[in-house]
Amino acid sequence: MTGFVRSRVVGLKVGLVLSSAILIGTTASGQAPKAAEPPIPRMPDGKPSFVGYWTLPYTPNMAAKDGEAAIPYTDAGRAAFKNHDSKDDPTSRCLYPGMPRIMQSPYPMQILQTQEYVILLFEYMRQWRAIPTDGRKHPENLPPSFMGDSTGKWDGDTFVIDTTGLNGQTWLDTAGHQHTDEMHLTERMQRTPTTITLEYTIDDPKMYSKPWVQQRIIRPLPPAAHGLPELIEYSCEENNKDLQHLITTKPAADR
Numbered sequence: 001m002t003g004f005v006r007s008r009v010v011g012l013k014v015g016l017v018l019s020s021a022i023l024i025g026t027t028a029s030g031q032a033p034k035a036a037e038p039p040i041p042r043m044p045d046g047k048p049s050f051v052g053y054w055t056l057p058y059t060p061n062m063a064a065k066d067g068e069a070a071i072p073y074t075d076a077g078r079a080a081f082k083n084h085d086s087k088d089d090p091t092s093r094c095l096y097p098g099m100p101r102i103m104q105s106p107y108p109m110q111i112l113q114t115q116e117y118v119i120l121l122f123e124y125m126r127q128w129r130a131i132p133t134d135g136r137k138h139p140e141n142l143p144p145s146f147m148g149d150s151t152g153k154w155d156g157d158t159f160v161i162d163t164t165g166l167n168g169q170t171w172l173d174t175a176g177h178q179h180t181d182e183m184h185l186t187e188r189m190q191r192t193p194t195t196i197t198l199e200y201t202i203d204d205p206k207m208y209s210k211p212w213v214q215q216r217i218i219r220p221l222p223p224a225a226h227g228l229p230e231l232i233e234y235s236c237e238e239n240n241k242d243l244q245h246l247i248t249t250k251p252a253a254d255r
Helices: 002-028 075-083
Strands: 052-055 108-113 117-122 128-132 149-155 158-164 184-191 196-203 212-220
Touching: 052 212
Parallel strands: 128 149
Antiparallel strands: 052 108, 108 117, 117 128, 149 158, 158 184, 184 196, 196 212
C-alpha cells in the first residue's frame, strides 16, 4: 500500500513538471508558433517571379511621408521646387512622365519575365520598359530621353535596375520635385509571397546633396470589374489647346 501511494505521488509530480514545461513553452512567447510563411513565386530558372498584373502605389508627393524638411536639397534643388508652377507639369502636355514618376502613377502595369528580360508594360501612356537581366553596360552614345536607358542584374533574389540617360524635361512627382539630366536612378525590386517591394535611389548632385531614397510596396491588381481587361487603352494627345486655363499653384515661398 505504501509503495502504491509513493508511486502515485511520484507520477503526480512528474505530471505537474511536464504540465508546467508545456505551459512555460506556450506562454514564454505569448502565442502559439506561427505557420511557416509561404515561399515566394519563382521562375523555372529559380529566380523570383514578378510576373502578373500589379497596382502601382500612387504617390503624387514624394515628401508626403517625411516632409519637405527631410529632402536633402541643394540650394538649386530647393529653388527649383519653390519656383515651379503646377500648370507647367510636363504630363499636362502629354509628355512622358519619366522615371521614377511612372512607377508611382495611379495606373496598373503588367510584368512579363524571361531569363533575358524583365518587361514592364504600363497602362499609363502605353509605355514600357524592357530591362535586360545580364548587367550589360549602357550604350556609350546614349541620347537623353524621357524614360532613359535601364539595365538590370540579379543580386541574389533582388533585381537591381540602373537607369541613366534621362533628360531634364520631366518631374519626379505631381508635387513638382525636380531633377536634371544628370540624375542617376537605382531601383531594387524584391518579391514577397504576395507583393513586390521597391526601393529606389535618386542621385542628382545638382538638385540633391545626397542620394534620396524612397520605398514602395507594389500589390497585385484586383480582378477587373464589368468585364474589362486588366489594362485598358490610354490616349493622351500632344498640342493641348487648353493650357492657358490650367490653374497656377506655386508652392509657398517659405516651404
